[in-house]
Amino acid sequence: MTALACADAEPPSPARELWQSLAASRGALAGFGVLALVICCGLFAPWIAPHDPVLQFRADLLRPPIWSAGGDARYLLGTDELGRDILSRLIHGARISLFIASMSVAMAMLPGIALGLLAALHRNALGALIMRAMDVMLALPGILLAICVIAILGPGLLNTMLAIAIGTLPSYTRLARAAALAELGKDYVTASRVAGAGTLRLMVMTVLPNCMPPLIVNATLGFSSAILEVAGLGFLGLGVQAPTPEWGTMLASARDSLHVAPWVMLMPGLTILVSVLAINLLGDGLRDALDPRLKKVG
Amino acid sequence: MIAYLLRKLATLLPTLLGVTLVAFGLIRLVPGDPVEVMMGERSLDAASHAAAMHRLGLDQPLHLQYGAYLVQLAHADLGLSLVTREPVIDELRVLFPATVELTLFAMVFAVLLGVPAGMAAALKRGSGVDHGLMGSALIGYSMPIFWWGLLLIMVFSVDLGLTPVSGRIAVEYEVVQRSGSMLIDAWLGGEPGALASALRHLLLPTIVLGTVPLAVVARMTRSAMLEVLREDYVRTARAKGLSPLRVMLVHALRNALMPVITVVGLQTGSLLGGAVLTETIFAWPGIGKWIVEAIARRDYPVVQAGILIAAAIFIVVNLCVDLLYGLVNPRVRDAR
Numbered sequence: 001m002t003a004l005a006c007a008d009a010e011p012p013s014p015a016r017e018l019w020q021s022l023a024a025s026r027g028a029l030a031g032f033g034v035l036a037l038v039i040c041c042g043l044f045a046p047w048i049a050p051h052d053p054v055l056q057f058r059a060d061l062l063r064p065p066i067w068s069a070g071g072d073a074r075y076l077l078g079t080d081e082l083g084r085d086i087l088s089r090l091i092h093g094a095r096i097s098l099f100i101a102s103m104s105v106a107m108a109m110l111p112g113i114a115l116g117l118l119a120a121l122h123r124n125a126l127g128a129l130i131m132r133a134m135d136v137m138l139a140l141p142g143i144l145l146a147i148c149v150i151a152i153l154g155p156g157l158l159n160t161m162l163a164i165a166i167g168t169l170p171s172y173t174r175l176a177r178a179a180a181l182a183e184l185g186k187d188y189v190t191a192s193r194v195a196g197a198g199t200l201r202l203m204v205m206t207v208l209p210n211c212m213p214p215l216i217v218n219a220t221l222g223f224s225s226a227i228l229e230v231a232g233l234g235f236l237g238l239g240v241q242a243p244t245p246e247w248g249t250m251l252a253s254a255r256d257s258l259h260v261a262p263w264v265m266l267m268p269g270l271t272i273l274v275s276v277l278a279i280n281l282l283g284d285g286l287r288d289a290l291d292p293r294l295k296k297v298g
Numbered sequence: 299m300i301a302y303l304l305r306k307l308a309t310l311l312p313t314l315l316g317v318t319l320v321a322f323g324l325i326r327l328v329p330g331d332p333v334e335v336m337m338g339e340r341s342l343d344a345a346s347h348a349a350a351m352h353r354l355g356l357d358q359p360l361h362l363q364y365g366a367y368l369v370q371l372a373h374a375d376l377g378l379s380l381v382t383r384e385p386v387i388d389e390l391r392v393l394f395p396a397t398v399e400l401t402l403f404a405m406v407f408a409v410l411l412g413v414p415a416g417m418a419a420a421l422k423r424g425s426g427v428d429h430g431l432m433g434s435a436l437i438g439y440s441m442p443i444f445w446w447g448l449l450l451i452m453v454f455s456v457d458l459g460l461t462p463v464s465g466r467i468a469v470e471y472e473v474v475q476r477s478g479s480m481l482i483d484a485w486l487g488g489e490p491g492a493l494a495s496a497l498r499h500l501l502l503p504t505i506v507l508g509t510v511p512l513a514v515v516a517r518m519t520r521s522a523m524l525e526v527l528r529e530d531y532v533r534t535a536r537a538k539g540l541s542p543l544r545v546m547l548v549h550a551l552r553n554a555l556m557p558v559i560t561v562v563g564l565q566t567g568s569l570l571g572g573a574v575l576t577e578t579i580f581a582w583p584g585i586g587k588w589i590v591e592a593i594a595r596r597d598y599p600v601v602q603a604g605i606l607i608a609a610a611i612f613i614v615v616n617l618c619v620d621l622l623y624g625l626v627n628p629r630v631r632d633a634r
Binding site (some may be wrong): 132133135136137138139140141142143144147148149151152154224228231232235236248251254255258259262265266268269272273276277280281284 | 312313316317320324325327328329436437439440441442444445446448449451452456568570571574575578589590593594601604605608609612613
């Protein structure tokens with residue numbers, strides 16, 4: 001009887017199935033929760049933040065957080081060397097970091113996948129040229145490439161996104177090509193071709209969806225490393241420019257008050273660490289959910 | 299094996315040529331020419347600006363400049379720094395060993411701690427040890443290393459006064475450069491305390507640069523180990539009554555090592571990226587910091603050399619990994 005009932009039930013939709021296997025992992029759930037919180041902070045920053053992130057309270061320079069001696073209830077996490085509220089800056093910083101990171105992932109993913117599909121389809125000189133170009137790009141350390149790009153284009157929001165996207169593009173191209181090559185030999189592709197599907201339709205509608213799992217996992221990991229890279233560039237003074245509240249830039253300016261006001265340095269770093277950790281936890285969960293082969297092992 | 303090596307080398311040549319083109323092209327796209335940057339606020343009249351550009355050979359058409367650059371490279375000549383007028387190769391000779399020393403220590407740190415940690419986690423799968431180790435590894439993997447560096451400086455240098463904040467050795471020691479490695483040179487110099495000073499300077503940068511590779515190696519060792527432990531030959535070895543340690547070290551580890559070697563190679567090759575940040579935090583006189591400063595000064599030859607070196611390291615390390623693969627696994631060698 002039970003077997004019969006099961007057979008009648010609809011198979012779960014892919015999204016539902018994904019969510020179920022994600023929910024089975026506590027780490028992935030925790031990561032998802034924290035990330036959702038950070039995203040909310042970013043989206044609703046002006047309404048959540050207690051103060052204007054660039055407003056300087058000249059009477060309250062370097063106030064410690066509320067739990068240490070000398071803390072002030074108006075500044076929960078203290079103030080920085082210019083008397084700005086650190087909590088407000090962190091909340092607004094979430095907006096910048098998440099925006100840059102997600103845009104840079106999209107800017108790397110779309111052309112990267114397109115190039116990868118192109119290289120898989122044309123296994124001649126064009127494909128070889130694309131893959132050799134990717135080899136060259138892969139050989140240069142990402143942050144060095146990003147620094148060069150920023151030196152060329154100048155610092156700023158859009159340029160930071162571009163700089164990070166260029167460095168990560170080859171990984172999408174390689175993955176997309178490898179996955180597409182594996183799919184192209186399969187029967188359903190031949191069937192679709194015989195049925196008269198055009199090349200574009202064949203690649204985008206038929207092949208691409210089956211190549212997505214490794215690309216999604218790569219995008220999640222790319223998202224967390226993009227946040228680190230944004231902060232790294234900000235730390236080197238090449239990212240988003242002051243007084244825009246950006247986590248890495250906040251860290252860079254905190255270096256000078258390291259001895260007297262360690263919290264100015266601690267808070268942005270912890271925020272970066274927790275955000276990146278949350279995304280990586282979610283990424284690990286996604287990988288397990290999307291790639292059952294790895295799950296058995298992990 | 300030789301044929302395999304030659305095939306690999308043949309695919310590398312276009313990549314290297316591409317890198318020279320990128321190195322040459324990227325820095326020239328940066329707005330502002332080196333003469334302007336050198337002069338700074340003092341403006342130069344058009345005639346002397348042109349004369350300076352001519353003296354540096356920068357008034358030639360780009361393809362001629364690129365051709366000259368390639369010819370130079372073929373003679374192992376990296377040109378003169380536009381700022382210091384010293385041969386780039388001389389600067390490199392001083393700075394490169396500093397980066398290599400730091401990188402090697404960071405990798406040794408990562409492998410020595412990462413492989414046992416991964417093995418322990420695999421052996422005690424699902425236990426508190428496993429969760430603790432893998433949780434720490436994930437934190438290490440997510441660490442913003444520039445913050446990690448500041449944190450370590452704050453605790454060990456500022457609060458405890460145990461380690462110096464910057465540089466490779468305390469100023470009171472005069473160390474003659476022989477090998478390029480500060481440790482070896484300090485030891486050879488025989489000055490009491492010099493070696494200890496160099497070691498103390500190396501400690502924090504090693505930890506900071508090694509943290510991410512450590513996490514990656516530990517995670518990879520664990521999953522490779524788990525994969526191998528399910529194999530039949532491991533079960534056979536266990537069934538024969540061998541001790542778990544012997545099964546682990548003799549039977550499983552060797553086969554689990556392949557993916558570990560790969561990530562170690564990948565991490566080593568891309569460690570220069572991490573070195574840029576680490577060297578900046580600790581004022582470590584290596585090539586990461588040197589390249590970043592050269593980009594700011596539009597020092598074309600230095601940037602070209604730096605990018606070329608960075609890419610060459612990556613390519614050579616990956617070639618070594620491939621060759622190692624071929625040595626360990628004949629199937630790889632004969633494929634394709």
